[in-house]
Amino acid sequence: MARITCPNCEAKATITSRETQSAHVVNLYCSRTNTNEYGATCRITQSFDHFLNPPFRTIAQLAASLIKNLPREE
Structure with missing residues (x-):
């Protein structure tokens, strides 16, 4: 689970x-938990970068595709 913190004070x-x-x-769109005293709100952009371990189904599909495309002799 991700923890969102204030970029200014890290609360x-x-x-x-x-x-x-x-x-x-x-x-x-985020706000500090005590906005009455602090008043900070911010926008954080979250993005997907890449898999560290691809899903098992993807690996199986890739393997099946590679095997299917091998010449008959191999």
């Missing part, structure tokens, strides 16, 4: 809303 912040930009990018 805990709460996601108040989100706006999807694309399938892999979302803007998170």
Whole structure:
């Protein structure tokens, strides 16, 4: 689980809303937990970068595709 912190003071912040930009990018609108005293709100952009370990199904599909495309002799 991700922990959202204030970029200014690094205290805990709460996601108040989100706006999807694309399938892999979302803007998170956040506010500090004690906005009465501090008043800070911010927008954090979250994006997908890459898999560290691809899903098992993807690996199996890739292997099947490679085997299917091998010459008959191999």
